[in-house]
Structures are given as C-alpha cells and as structure tokens.
Amino acid sequence: MKRGLLKPEGMRFKKLNRSLKEHITRTKHR
Structure with missing residues (x-):
C-alpha cells in the first residue's frame, strides 16, 4: 500500500478514489 502511494x-488512484467517494456521498445526500 505504501509503495503504491509513493x-x-x-497518487492518481487515490485522487480518483477520493473523487468517487465524494460523488457517492453527494448522491446519498440528495
């Protein structure tokens, strides 16, 4: 996991995951 982060x-995957999580949260809120 740490190696992937380096x-x-x-890092790109982490950013994408964060965006996806935010999108899901936004959809849940609506």
Whole structure:
C-alpha cells in the first residue's frame, strides 16, 4: 500500500478514489 502511494500512479488512484467517494456521498445526500 505504501509503495503504491509513493508511485505517481498510486497518487492518481487515490485522487480518483477520493473523487468517487465524494460523488457517492453527494448522491446519498440528495
């Protein structure tokens, strides 16, 4: 997990995951 975070791909994945989570939360709120 830490290795993936160090890699740029891991960071990109983390950002995407965060965006997806936010999108889900927004949909749930509505």
